[in-house]
Amino acid sequence: MTHAVADHPVLDPTVAPPFPVAALPVLRNPQLRKNVAHAMDVIQAKRARLVEEKADWQALRSAGAAIRDHVLENLGAYLEQFEERCTAAGGVVHWAADAAGARRIVLEILRAEKAAEVIKIKSMTTAEIQLNPYLEAAGVGVFETDLAEIILQLGREEPSHIVVPALHVNRSQVREIFARSMGIRDLSDNPQALTAAARNYLRRKFLTVPTAISGANFLIAESGGVAVVESEGNGRMCLTLPRTMITVAGIEKVLPRYQDLEVMLQVLARSATGERMNPYTSLWTGVTPGDGPQRFHVILLDNGRSQILGRKTERQTLRCIRCAACMNACPVYRQTGGHAYGSVYPGPIGAILTPQLMQMHHAQSLPYASSLCGACYEVCPVKINIPEVLIELRAQVTDQERRQVRRFFDPMYLGMRMAGLLLSRAWLFHAAQRMGRLGLRFFTGKDGWIHSLPGMGAQWTQTRDLRGMPGETFHEWWTKHKKEAR
Amino acid sequence: MNAAASPRQQALERIRAATRNPAASVEPAGSYASLRRDYIGHGALPAESRIALMLERLREYDAEVTECPPEALPATIAAQLLASGRHAFVAPAGLPQEWLAPQFAWKVDRDLPAAEIEQAEGVVTTCFCAIADSGTIVLHHSASEGRRVLSLLPDWHLCILRASQVVETLPEYFSLCKQPPRLVTWISGPSATADIEMTRIKGVHGPRFLHVILVRDPVADPTSNLQPDQAR
Structure with missing residues (x-):
């Protein structure tokens, strides 16, 4: 995908570049990253101290979530x-x-x-x-x-x-x-x-x-x-x-x-x-x-809120009281700042709220803008399980994308279709294992590690080594030893 | 969905479809009562510590605090007005006459225009109550608490708080409200911002100076007449 990196951040999800592209300007600006991290540290430290002194913090969170859920359940009447x-x-x-x-x-x-x-x-x-x-x-x-x-x-x-x-x-x-x-x-x-x-x-x-x-x-x-x-x-x-x-x-x-x-x-x-x-x-x-x-x-x-209301996992998004604790705690937001989210709602809550407000027609990269570490869920005062919603939205994005003709040759979906094929037939799977072992032998060093792979594989080996495939699979080993044992 | 329906009807229809709760079967109050509230309702501090906590919070917010016995209140107000170095004050219509020390220029608010309130250097009001846990002063804007604009435009706010008005927790305040008040302002320290490089700056738009006179009237210990399970 080619997206020009805009000089000026775009916060309209209908036209904003995808998250990985929009994040680049900040990722390339160490001073700005330092500023964001500093601000996050200041707020986080103050919050932690005050939450610590509140003996009934978890009870307050539970009551907050319960009240908000009750409202959503009866929203029309209220x-x-x-x-x-x-x-x-x-x-x-x-x-x-x-x-x-x-x-x-x-x-x-x-x-x-x-x-x-x-x-x-x-x-x-x-x-x-x-x-x-x-x-x-x-x-x-x-x-x-x-x-x-x-x-x-x-x-x-x-x-x-x-x-x-x-x-x-x-x-x-x-x-x-x-x-x-x-x-x-x-x-x-x-x-x-x-x-x-x-x-x-x-x-x-x-x-x-x-x-x-x-x-x-x-x-x-x-x-x-x-x-x-x-x-x-x-x-x-x-x-x-x-x-x-x-x-x-x-x-x-x-x-x-x-x-x-x-x-x-x-x-x-x-x-x-x-x-x-x-x-x-x-x-x-x-x-x-x-x-x-x-x-x-x-x-x-x-x-778009009534649509979110009608969905089981996603409804909790509407509990939000816009406190921003989730972005203050988020390791991804800390690195990218808010503009990367291409919406007025950045951070973890933005990653779930924006695509839903767009009825999943835009901002599909946002559910992936998370490591799913769960820090956002832990600090949320109304206990929104943001990782759970992120995963649900990722599933929806995947379902959308894999049906798109233009993604037919997309390496990820191609790979997934291949994997689906291989994993559903034992003989194909074993054949693939043998092929893979042969193929990877070219890239495996004397020390038994793969230090560099070509093409897509390079994305892995650029930053870490990969263990070479062992001489035999567990399945092969077991078949051999079962015979010996008899 | 009926195309001719009003946006209101359409919105409610969408919401009802999403919650699958036909209007007739909704009984919010019923399930509302069963919501779990395991948080602390009433505080456990004895009266003296409760008041000490309130004063500590106020000082943390950079509010100035003066204490006095009830009979010394008018004199204490006059002394504080004098010490503030200000001369022109506004007062809500319901403030006791004996609090308006004659050596100062007073304008009593009977629908004073904003521009005139803006000219005043300070304002004196009472309050509905104060919450020690967060150091919050609550105004319900009664006749002696004044209209909202009155405690907003002058740069210096002198608030009279009686020791008997101090509660420990936020839920204690809410249990004092038999009916939801029509207008409320919660004040927790002077106006502030941290918008520039997270540096806390006092005094943006609201009064830059908050001064509290704590009147040491007799205080009953509200926790003593509660059931043990409430007073945890």
Whole structure:
């Protein structure tokens, strides 16, 4: 396969190059790999310390998984309950089948509001539906307000992590981006100064832009409430100052009761940033006279989720609360960073979520972007067995590919068909063993090891030696000795 | 699937087909009650250690903490306002009048526009409760806790917390909520970010300074009147 390595990472799974190709730019950049590894080490160490001090961590994980499974099992009923309560509290609930539908609804609301600009709270769901480019093309000025998101937006960079999306950008790059786009001449590259620049840049926007867009961490069915978890206070600004609030939430985000947050909030921040609790969490219910936006819309987004819901092994993917612990723990993510995944959802969760959201039509290389070591499963606060889902998805990808005519001569599928043939007939298998022994004799050194093979075999011998075939198989040995024993 | 159906009906039909749960047979509350919750509900710390833990957490977050007996509260507030070096403050409409020391410029929030709140150098509020385990201050935005914007725009937030309001664990807080509150803000330290090279920076958009006055009112030990299995 020939794929040009793009200068700029592509996070649209429909056109992104396959994972092994997309991973090359980072693999060839030792400094960037060091940055990613450093960030992962910092978060991992903090998380480990806080999980250690939590005596009931495993019980919290089990309860988290149970609550999320219960929600998924009864999703229709809980969504209807959420809709009813949210509407009763003054919110307007919309349903979107796919990304295009959700984008259209957002734009219609903005048109009705005559909104020329919006401020945004960092949201994976709006990134998933690629809302910003769509709104910008429609003439709406979009202002991200999370520090990392500002860095990405102003620097025309792509996110590489779901919690710390700008971790691949270093301080001098941030300085350059801010100095250029905010027109500040003497800006130091001290993170404190850079953060202050962002604060000043956004303060006016918060106070003047009347429309905001957010995602949701949780929807509460019992009350119709929506919860957003954050660190900086930009979320609180967006949730408090504008006149109109639009929330885009995946249908799986619902929790039965307010009380269920006692589990989710205990595991989320610890898993995400290694804090006992994130600095700010906000919950609001519809509209409250005199406090915050007086018009509130929620868009419930399906976009492939109901398909995932209908599949036995894969359903657990929807338990995810987007903490990013899996990517922080992943040895593959650590080497490649987030851009290689060609999706706004990188890391192990991205490797299972992205191809499923694409209904297995795109991103088929992602289920292979894992060593199946299980570190992601171990840290997951809602116990998603990611390796299990990866294997299931690999099976689906294989089933897809082996039926494709253009893969008829693909060495892997050709080899597998050959193996199928040989392994199903004993005489053919024995013949193949004898042939193989003869053939490999040419490559076997005096020391009994094969040091180099031609063609595809070289992929093995480039990095390690292979034992030469023994003079006889166990089967042959046994046949001989059984006779002797008699 | 009916092509004329609304996106809502279509979505619910897809979800129902996926979960094979016809609407009539779904009884979420029933199976909800049987979900296993083996995590710690009530904490086991005696009152004094619980409060000490809360203070320790606040200090870890770089919040400033002052303690005072109940009768000294108005004087303590005035002293802290003075020590802050600030002069113009906002207060929620429900804050006791005797807390508004007359030597400062006060604006009481009766639908103050955001721009005016923005001009204030600080804000004084009460809170609903505090959770020691995570060092979290919970606002339900009652009349003395103020509207959400009030504790957001000023750079300095002075929060009055009574010792009797401190619970140990998050589940203890939730058991205090008979009804889900309409508006909630959980505050665990001042606004912060680690977005640039994982360096923790205090004060992005929310108040950069959080100051807590802990009022030493009498505290009952909530774990003492619980069943032993709850109090593990």
